[in-house]
Every structure is written in structure tokens, then in C-alpha cells.
Amino acid sequence: MNPEQVPRELLTPGADGRFGEFGGRFVPETLVPACEELERAFNEAWSDSLFRTELDDLLREYAGRPSILTECHNLGAQLGIRLILKREDLNHTGSHKINSVLGQVLLAKRMGKKRIIAETGAGQHGVASATAAALLGLECKVYMGAVDIERQSLNVFRMKLLGATVEAANSGSRTLKDAVNEAMRDWVASVETSYYCIGSVMGPHPYPFMVRQFQSVIGKEARKQFQEICDGSDPNIVVACVGGGSNAMGIFSGFIDADTRLVGVEPAGGAAVGRGTPGVVHGMKSYLMQDEYGQVQEAHSISAGLDYPGVGPEHSYLASVGRAEYPSVNDQEVIEGFKLLARAEGIIPALECAHAVAWIAKEAPKIQGQTVLMNLSGRGDKDVAQMMTILGDSLS
Amino acid sequence: MKSAQHKPGALETRLRQTRDTGRKILVPYITGGLTGWIDAIRGAAANGADAIEIGIPFSDPVMDGPIIQMASEKALRDGATPISILHELRGVDVSIPLIVMCYYNTVFRAGHTRFANSLREAGVVAAIVPDLPLEESAHWCESADSIGIETVMLAAPTAPDERLPRVVERARGFVYAVGLLGVTGERTELATTAVAMATRLKKITDMPVLVGVGVSNAAQAQQACAVADGVIQGASVVRRLLDEGADSVAQYVGEVRAAIDTPVSTNR
Ligand SMILES: Cc1ncc(COP(=O)(O)O)c(C=O)c1O
Numbered sequence: 001m002n003p004e005q006v007p008r009e010l011l012t013p014g015a016d017g018r019f020g021e022f023g024g025r026f027v028p029e030t031l032v033p034a035c036e037e038l039e040r041a042f043n044e045a046w047s048d049s050l051f052r053t054e055l056d057d058l059l060r061e062y063a064g065r066p067s068i069l070t071e072c073h074n075l076g077a078q079l080g081i082r083l084i085l086k087r088e089d090l091n092h093t094g095s096h097k098i099n100s101v102l103g104q105v106l107l108a109k110r111m112g113k114k115r116i117i118a119e120t121g122a123g124q125h126g127v128a129s130a131t132a133a134a135l136l137g138l139e140c141k142v143y144m145g146a147v148d149i150e151r152q153s154l155n156v157f158r159m160k161l162l163g164a165t166v167e168a169a170n171s172g173s174r175t176l177k178d179a180v181n182e183a184m185r186d187w188v189a190s191v192e193t194s195y196y197c198i199g200s201v202m203g204p205h206p207y208p209f210m211v212r213q214f215q216s217v218i219g220k221e222a223r224k225q226f227q228e229i230c231d232g233s234d235p236n237i238v239v240a241c242v243g244g245g246s247n248a249m250g251i252f253s254g255f256i257d258a259d260t261r262l263v264g265v266e267p268a269g270g271a272a273v274g275r276g277t278p279g280v281v282h283g284m285k286s287y288l289m290q291d292e293y294g295q296v297q298e299a300h301s302i303s304a305g306l307d308y309p310g311v312g313p314e315h316s317y318l319a320s321v322g323r324a325e326y327p328s329v330n331d332q333e334v335i336e337g338f339k340l341l342a343r344a345e346g347i348i349p350a351l352e353c354a355h356a357v358a359w360i361a362k363e364a365p366k367i368q369g370q371t372v373l374m375n376l377s378g379r380g381d382k383d384v385a386q387m388m389t390i391l392g393d394s395l396s
Numbered sequence: 397m398k399s400a401q402h403k404p405g406a407l408e409t410r411l412r413q414t415r416d417t418g419r420k421i422l423v424p425y426i427t428g429g430l431t432g433w434i435d436a437i438r439g440a441a442a443n444g445a446d447a448i449e450i451g452i453p454f455s456d457p458v459m460d461g462p463i464i465q466m467a468s469e470k471a472l473r474d475g476a477t478p479i480s481i482l483h484e485l486r487g488v489d490v491s492i493p494l495i496v497m498c499y500y501n502t503v504f505r506a507g508h509t510r511f512a513n514s515l516r517e518a519g520v521v522a523a524i525v526p527d528l529p530l531e532e533s534a535h536w537c538e539s540a541d542s543i544g545i546e547t548v549m550l551a552a553p554t555a556p557d558e559r560l561p562r563v564v565e566r567a568r569g570f571v572y573a574v575g576l577l578g579v580t581g582e583r584t585e586l587a588t589t590a591v592a593m594a595t596r597l598k599k600i601t602d603m604p605v606l607v608g609v610g611v612s613n614a615a616q617a618q619q620a621c622a623v624a625d626g627v628i629q630g631a632s633v634v635r636r637l638l639d640e641g642a643d644s645v646a647q648y649v650g651e652v653r654a655a656i657d658t659p660v661s662t663n664r
Contacts, residue, residue: 016531024532026500028459030552030574032529033559171465172455184458189578191554280501280527281456293477294505295455 006322008257011314017205020320022313025204027184027283034191039206041111046213051110058102059217062135063092065099066221069229069373075344079364084235085347085376086222086251095350095378096218096247097128101197103214105132108195115139115194119169119183121148121176121243122305122352123155124378125199130164138195140164143182145175148304155382173298176243176308180282200244201312204283208312212249218375219254226373234258236370240377241265241355242273242326243305245312247377252324262324264315265359267334270299272311273319273326279310286313302331302390303351303383333358335390338380350378351386405546407447407493407522407569411604411625414446420656421570421606421626422617424633424649425449425497427467429476432642434488439646440633441490444653449524449628450485452478452498459526459609461581463631467638478502478511482518495522495548495569500536503528508539515545522546522569530563537566548572551597553589561600570604573597573624575611581631582612586619594624614655621656 017023025035045051059065067087076083088096108116116133118140120126126142133140142159146168149156159166169178180203187196201208201215226235238255240248242264252262266274272287279288281296289297289309301307318324329337334351337358342348349357356374380387404412414421424440426433428450437448453468453476460468478498485494496515503511503525515523523545528536530549540547546568551560553574564571575590576583590607597605607620608628617627629652636644 025529026527026532027529028526028552029529029550029563030554030577032531032552033554033556171469177456181456181458185461185579188459191577278504280504282458283527285504288501290501290505292505293479294501295472296501 008323010253010256011317013205013209019314019317022284022286022316023205023208024285025283026280026285027204028188030188031191031204035204035206042107042206042210045107045110051106055103055106058106059099063098063102064090065217067091069222069225071229072345075341078344079361080368081364082371083360084226084371084373086218086373088218088247088375088377089350089379093124093128093131094381095124095128096215096250097125097199098131099217099250100211100214100246101125101128101132104195104197105129105136105138108138108197109136111195113138113193113195115141115190116197117141117183117186117190117194118197119143119176119179119199121179121307122303122350123148123152123159123382124305126164126166127155127158127162129197130159130162133164134162141186142166143169143179143186145169145173145179147174148176151386152304152382154385175299175304177296177299184282200246201249201314202244202282202284202310208284208314211246212253212314215246215250216253218247218250219252222251222373223254230371234260235373237261237263237367237372239263239265239356239360239372240375241306241352242311242315243308243352245315247375249312249314251375252318256323262318263359264324264326265355266326266328267299267301267303267306267355268328268330269301270306270308271328272309273315274328278316281310284313286316287311287319302334303355305350305352306355327359329355329358329362333362337361338387347376348380348384349376350380351383353377401565402568405521405544405568407495407546408603410493411446411570415604415625420621421446421604422649422653422656423447423449423495423606423626423628424645425451425628425630426637427451427453427464427471427634428481429453429471429474430467430637432637434484435642436637436645437488438490439642440649441492443646443650445492445649446626447493447495448490449495449497450481452481452496452502454499454502457499459579461579461631463582463635464580467634478506482514482520485518485520493522494520495524496520497524497526500525500528503536508536509543512539512543512545516543520545522548524548524572526550530566533566550574551593553577553593560596564597564601564603567603570606571597571601572628573605573607575607575609575620578610580609582635583610586611586616590620591623594620598623614652617652618655618658618660622660627656
């Protein structure tokens with residue numbers, strides 16, 4: 001595609017909920033009125049200054065925003081680039097998930113709902129949901145794949161500590177995709193009293209749009225902060241990891257009209273954009289890893305938060321028009337990336353963001369002297385037990 | 397009450413005739429590709445089914461509870477595909493209409509026209525696509541209509557009064573009244589929403605109205621048929637096929653038939 005023709009505008013989907021050909025609302029009839037009600041409620045809340053003030057106050061006084069930028073002088077020098085991190089790992093609960101959850105749970109309360117349902121992969125969205133539910137006095141049920149319960153046991157305990165109920169998803173691959181199925185089944189049965197708090201820019205309209213709006217605070221802050229430390233310029237490259245794609249959309253949204261390369265890094269075993277084809281699951285049309293008959297394939301990633309065969313529809317759109325690119329890295333590269341940031345900068349990243357680190361390290365020879373802004377979407381505490389098993393005695 | 401604006405297809409014509417003779421309509425659901433599924437279809441047809449709904453298994457069935465999930469996983473593990481299922485269906489010599497239930501990605505992946513044609517070639521007359529609501533259905537319905545596949549629409553208890561007539565308007569074959577808030581699966585009692593939904597729908601359409609999801613045994617079928625024109629029975633049928641085999645399905649269909657042939661009032 002001619003770079004001149006690449007769209008540089010953030011889309012607001014219309015009534016059909018589409019980003020280009022992607023998105024939509026492919027849900028059971030039972031849920032259609034609930035999605036319509038949510039769309040109305042969100043639009044009203046988002047244009048209500050009282051709601052926005054209440055949310056901003058929570059983000060500031062509870063989540064700890066704005067998150068800072070940290071320049072990686074050591075790693076930057078080592079790689080021959082200027083590397084700056086947006087520190088979403090420093091938010092309360094340890095990741096970017098809290099941005100969207102505070103917005104959604106406030107909205108749920110405004111809509112008169114009594115109960116929150118959430119799905120979770122790594123457990124970060126589950127912990128954020130349990131946290132917001134505790135703060136705002138709502139009941140909370142989190143669905144989590146049985147495989148993930150095993151590898152993220154620390155977060156399971158945190159959710160329980162916060163008063164949430166954690167239910168294992170035992171069907172299919174027993175990971176994030178199946179947790180989403182279970183959450184949707186619960187929602188079909190409890191739609192009158194429950195709010196489904198989706199963990200990423202995915203699902204039926206208005207979720208992909210709404211979650212992006214809630215996460216856009218990352219990009220808004222980052223653009224301004226970056227310009228302050230870099231003499232008013234924008235980064236050459238913005239990098240984020242992509243599971244469903246919410247932390248990536250959050251930071252991309254601030255740079256969509258900038259002269260900046262947008263890079264979303266997928267795991268090699270869950271490369272929906274990179275290796276998928278258009279399909280429909282979990283309420284949306286988007287790129288999907290599937291077989292010739294449309295059966296959804298199981299993703300395989302070292303990181304539970306990226307172990308998902310689909311991707312948010314706006315990423316499919318950005319890829320299809322050439323505005324963003326979606327390379328992938330394998331598990332071994334991720335392990336190296338994880339160690340690299342820890343050793344060079346004293347920052348242990350979540351395994352999800354170690355994907356972004358891995359891509360940057362690999363790409364470095366081609367981007368010498370460039371400025372790179374990476375979204376550090378979460379901290380690595382939750383992954384330490386898993387990495388202990390993997391790295392074991394190899395550390396010296 | 398509004399009469400159909402469209403020309404009734406094979407399924408609708410047949411079900412209207414059945415209803416107009418005073419017979420309640422019984423549609424068992426069978427997951428395609430399970431061991432014994434073809435025998436189960438024959439047995440159900442011989443024991444009083446008026447049509448059969450065949451589920452094409454999907455990896456992520458969000459409208460289905462544990463039993464149909466388990467059946468889908470098993471059929472997929474055993475190698476079932478939409479093509480193998482439709483191929484086997486061609487050899488089924490029952491004289492009642494065959495309906496396919498499948499999730500939308502199965503249709504989308506094949507392509508609308510290609511999929512509708514493959515249904516017709518297998519002798520299937522209608523399709524139920526539970527994750528393709530009214531607002532997303534136009535493209536598929538256009539292909540299906542032109543190829544002569546009737547698209548059954550679901551009407552759910554959450555629909556406001558304003559929405560129901562629009563759903564009914566787009567329905568072909570019959571209107572599928574979702575009996576409860578929730579996914580497929582057996583329940584100890586018939587939800588109050590089942591009869592309530594049938595009542596709401598009967599007020600606005602003269603198309604056959606069938607209640608499905610959560611109609612779990614002969615007694616519940618009979619209760620639902622006090623208002624509805626018939627029932628769809630899913631999990632209770634599939635569980636028998638999984639646990640006991642095709643003969644058990646045939647026997648069960650016979651039991652439900654007998655129950656709905658006896659109106660509730662004379663039975664008490
Ligand atoms: C730290 C972190 N980053 C990223 C993700 C992936 O989600 P998304 O792609 O929506 O940002 C997760 C999900 O669990 C996460 O915990």
C-alpha cells in the first residue's frame with residue numbers, strides 16, 4: 001500500500017459496530033438488547049462530565065495515574081536505539097487492565113447492575129475486576145481456564161483474597177478462549193442483573209470501541225510525556241504486545257495521526273493477525289486462527305495473557321489498511337527478552353510485555369538510532385514462579 | 397395477528413399442516429457425527445418426530461451447556477466436519493424435514509452461497525444459526541432465501557415488545573422461542589419464561605411457534621405445548637445418545653410424542 005494512502009484517523013464505529021469490515025455483534029439473540037443497552041449507557045456516560053470526573057479521580061487517586069515514562073539508558077545503549085517505557089506496570093494491581101476495569105465497573109454501577117462477570121488469562125484482568133468490584137461493592141465472578149489456574153496460581157489466590165469467586169473453564173483448550181466462552185454462557189443466563197466486564201478490545205460491539213476509549217488514557221498521556229522529554233517530537237516506533245489487543249490499542253490510539261510506526265507483537269503460537277484468516281467468534285468478526293472448516297484453533301504461548309487465537313477487530317482493521325504491523329516472536333525469544341529487561345534495567349516485565357522487548361531486541365540492527373516507545377503493560381511478579389520452573393538453576 | 401408476508405417454504409408448509417390438523421410438533425436435536433447419530437435420526441423419525449434438527453459441532457459453542465458441549469467435542473475428536481456430516485445425511489431416507497443448527501463461523505468460513513447449496517444438496521431445508529442475530533443476518537438470509545433454505549430466527553425472553561415483530565418478520569420455517577435465559581441443558585422445571593415467550597409470540601404471528609432450550613422431558617414438553625405449537629428437545633436427547641445409544645433416543649422420542657398428544661388438562 002502507498003504510505004500516503006494509509007488512514008491516520010481513529011475510527012468511531014457506527015451502529016453496525018464495524019471497523020472497516022471487522023467487528024459487529026455476532027451474539028445470541030438473548031444478548032442483543034443487553035449490547036444495545038450497554039452502547040447507549042456507555043455513550044451517555046462518556047459524554048457526561050460527572051462520570052468522566054469520577055473516573056479520572058479514581059484513575060489518579062486509586063490506580064496511581066498518570067503512569068511515568070522511564071528511559072532505558074543501559075538497554076538503549078546496548079541495542080543502539082533510544083528506548084523509553086510507558087510504565088503501566090506501576091499501576092495499582094500491576095497492569096493496564098485497571099484502566100478499563102475502573103471505567104467498566106463504574107458504568108456497571110451506573111446501569112444498576114449488582115454483579116460483575118469477567119474472564120481472565122494471566123489473571124491480571126481478573127485481579128483488576130475483583131479489585132474494582134471490592135472497591136465499588138459489587139459481587140464478582142471470574143472465569144479462568146484450568147490450565148491458566150495452574151500456571152498463574154498467585155493471581156488466583158489474589159482474586160479470592162479480594163472476595164471474588166474463581167471458576168475453572170474445563171472445556172476445549174482450557175485457556176483464555178474457553179474462559180471467554182464460559183463468561184458468555186454465564187452472561188446469557190444472568191444478563192438482567194450482571195455486567196460482563198470484558199478484558200480486552202474484543203467481543204461484540206460496543207466492547208472493542210468502549211475498552212479502547214477507556215485504555216486511550218495510555219496513549220494520551222504517553223504522547224504528551226514523550227514530547228516533553230524529546231523536544232516535541234514523536235517516537236519513530238511505538239511497540240506493544242497483543243493478546244486481545246487492549247494495551248496496544250490504548251497506546252496506538254495516541255499516535256494514530258503521528259508519523260510513527262505502530263508495532264503490535266504477537267506470540268508465534270497465537271498470531272491471529274500474522275497467521276489467521278477472517279472469522280467470527282466471541283461476538284466479533286476479526287482475524288482468527290482456524291482450520292479450513294472454521295473450527296477455532298488452540299493458541300500456544302508461554303504467556304497466559306496472550307494465549308488467545310483471536311484479536312480485537314480494530315487491530316484487524318489497522319493491519320488490513322497497513323497502519324499497523326503485527327510481527328511475532330517465539331517463546332524462547334520471550335524468555336530472553338524477560339531476562340534482558342530485568343538484567344539491563346532492573347525491571348521484571350510481565351511475560352506478555354517480554355514479547356515487545358524480544359521484538360525490539362531482534363529488530364534493533366534495523367532501527368539503529370531510532371526512538372522506540374514501548375508499552376510496559378504489566379509487571380512480572382505473577383510470572384516469577386513459572387519462570388523459576390523454566391529457568392531453574394540456569395541463572396548464575 | 398399478522399400472516400406471513402413471504403411464501404412459505406417446505407418446512408413451514410409442512411409444520412403449518414401438522415399444526416392445523418391439531419398435532420403438536422416435536423423436533424429432537426441430534427449432534428451430527430456422534431456414534432449412532434444416523435440411527436438416532438431414523439429412530440426419532442419412526443417414533444413421532446415431525447422434523448429433526450442436526451447440530452454441526454463447533455469448537456466454541458457459546459449457546460450450549462455441558463451436554464451439547466461434550467457431544468460437540470466428542471464428534472470433533474472423532475473427525476466430524478460439516479462436509480462429512482452433510483455427506484452422511486444424504487443417505488438418510490426419512491420422510492420428515494431436516495434442519496441444520498450451526499454457529500455462524502461454519503457458514504462464514506464456507507461462504508454463504510456455497511454453504512446454502514451444500515445444505516440443499518444434502519436434503520436439508522432449513523438452518524438455525526444461534527449467533528447470527530437479526531442485525532447481522534441480512535447477507536446470509538439473502539443467499540439462503542434465493543437457494544430455498546429457510547432461516548429459523550430465535551426470539552428471546554429479553555426482547556422488548558418492539559423487537560419481536562421484526563424478528564418474526566425475518567423468520568422462515570417456524571419461530572424458535574428461546575424457553576429461558578440461559579444456554580442449552582436439562583433443567584428440573586420448565587422455566588416460566590417458556591410459556592410466556594410462546595404466548596407473546598402466538599399473539600403476533602400465525603407461523604408455527606416452537607419452544608426450545610430447557611425443555612427437558614416429556615412432562616415439560618407437554619406443559620410448553622399448552623400454548624406453543626411444539627417443542628425442540630436438545631440436551632435430553634443428546635445425553636441419551638451419548639450414554640445409552642440410538643435405541644434410547646427412539647424410545648424417548650416415543651415417550652415425548654405420547655405426552656404431547658395428550659393435552660395437559662385431561663392428564664391431571
Ligand atoms: C500485562 C499484560 N499485558 C498484556 C495482556 C494482553 O492483553 P491485551 O492484548 O488486551 O493488552 C495481558 C493479559 O492478561 C497482561 O496481563
